[in-house]
Amino acid sequence: MSDAPSLIRAAAGLTVAGAVRMQARLQPGAPALEQGGQVLGYAALDDRAARLAGVLLASGVGAGDRVALLAENRTEYVELFLAAARIGAVVACQNWRLADPELAHCLRLASPVLAVVSPRHAATLARIDHGIARSITLGEEYERLLADAAPCGVWPLDPEAGLLILYTSGTTGLPKGALISHRAMLARSMVGAADWQLGRDAFVAWTPLFHMGSADQTLATLMLGGVVVVQDGFDAAALCEVVARRRIGHLTVVPGVVDRLLAELHRAPVRPRGIRVVGVMADLVPPGQLAELTGLLDAPYGNTFGSTETGMPPASRSLIPPGVKPVSLAKVQSAFCEVRLVAPDGAEVPDGTPGEMTLRGPTLFSGYFAAAAANAEEFRGGWFHMGDVFVRHPDGTLDFVDRRKYLIKSGGENIYPAEIERAILALPGVADAAVVRRADARWGEVPVAFVVRSDPALDEAAVLAACRGRIAGYKLPKSVLFITDAELPRSTSGKVQRHLLEQRLRAG
DSSP: OOSHHHHHHHHTOOOHHHHHHHHHHHOTTSEEEEETTEEEEHHHHHHHHHHHHHHHHHTTOOTTOEEEEEOOSOHHHHHHHHHHHHHTOEEEEOOTTSOHHHHHHHHHHHOOSEEEEOGGGHHHHHHSOOOOOEEEETTHHHHHHHHHOOOOOOOOOOTTSEEEEEEEOOTTSSOEEEEEEHHHHHHHHHHHHHHHOOOSOBEEEOSOTTSHHHHHHHHHHHHHTOOEEEOSSOOHHHHHHHHHHSOEEEEOOOGGGHHHHHHHHHHSOOOOSOEEEEOSOGGGSOHHHHHHHHHHHTOOEEOOOEETTTEEEESOOOEEOTTOOOSOOOBOOOSSOEEEEEOTTSOBOOTTSOEEEEEESTTOOOOBTTOHHHHHHHTGGGSEEEEEEEEEOTTSOEEEEEESSOOEEETTEEEOHHHHHHHHHTSTTEEEEEEEEEEETTTEEEEEEEEEESSTTOOHHHHHHHHBTTBOGGGSOSEEEEOOGGGSOBOTTSOBOHHHHHHHHHHO
């Protein structure tokens, strides 16, 4: 590489690994990762990531190859992110909450050359037919390999190189793998810094690291020089303990845990060291709880609208002030993105007219892995089509209208009805089924199934039993209602009209 254009491109080629390595040089003794009272400094983290990159190379992993990771939140999860980033490998982050058939699909989709698994989930990986030739178990084996490995430096990479595969539900009921590049992850950290002034603050990674909420914020925090406190799931008391001793940038609170966090704050009040922003998805939290939580923590609530595919954009800039019960949840467009609201023909709609949200910007993912047809559809016209309908007001704010692709958002998890309907329709005695969302005080929304039965003896217990083991537990219908075929509302084209079933739920 000696021609000037190539040299110029190379000089602009910062990667996630390069950004974190620079923090190790600038502040080698500063805390980078913390879990269970153990703290790992930036220099130590850099050394472990370099050695793990050597382990990956010795295991046959090269640039562009996928490494499947099946583990609970632990510091080694982050080490693998950074090790893969050094050599251009891609970490396929597996959702341990999935049922075996769903997990098998995700593993086969990524075609990994290596699996890394924690002891807690080793039995699950062992019983799945995934076709992965080699695996490493976290713990003694992992530490032995690190101790014997030769450190590997940071390879020069195109920032478009893949970094993570994060899975998102598909409208067909099978998860799709969203490929996130170094470029996208760098841009996502910049949006957080621009819109929420996130910097060298702490981040508590308690939501699963296989989701963008923790993955994005963890890597952004390390690139900016902050400390990531890793926690194995939600623990209100442990979360409050961190709040009391560290300044936090974004305190993740999802709708399903707000009530439990409030209960802990009342049981054992804390004085926060400082929180820039708390929470996500304000639409799914009762306004009274928003006011109570932000008042107790003295921090604004994030009025967000983003996705795995887009990061914080397109509309997560606005904040709800502490102690305020909002009367409007209109969104404000995020930094570093272009947004258009379009009609079905692709033409931009005027203010006040509902249109599908489309997006351009550097935070965008690099398409769904091994899904050329889906990518051609979702990126048509050179814009990413989100499938969500909004209205833009003359002042530029955006109001959510509906989901073009029907989706249930339950406690931060995305659930598509097709996933549940497939499981129910496989049960003998079921003639038809339709799943809709119902508002829920704790989770925001939950799935409810309407079932047309051909066997009169079929009951709710049998339907739920048929679903268990085929879909994740959080996707199980919270209730099953039996109706006749004539009562299942359909359009003239034969499609189930879910909004009419929702009305039936609300009417009781």
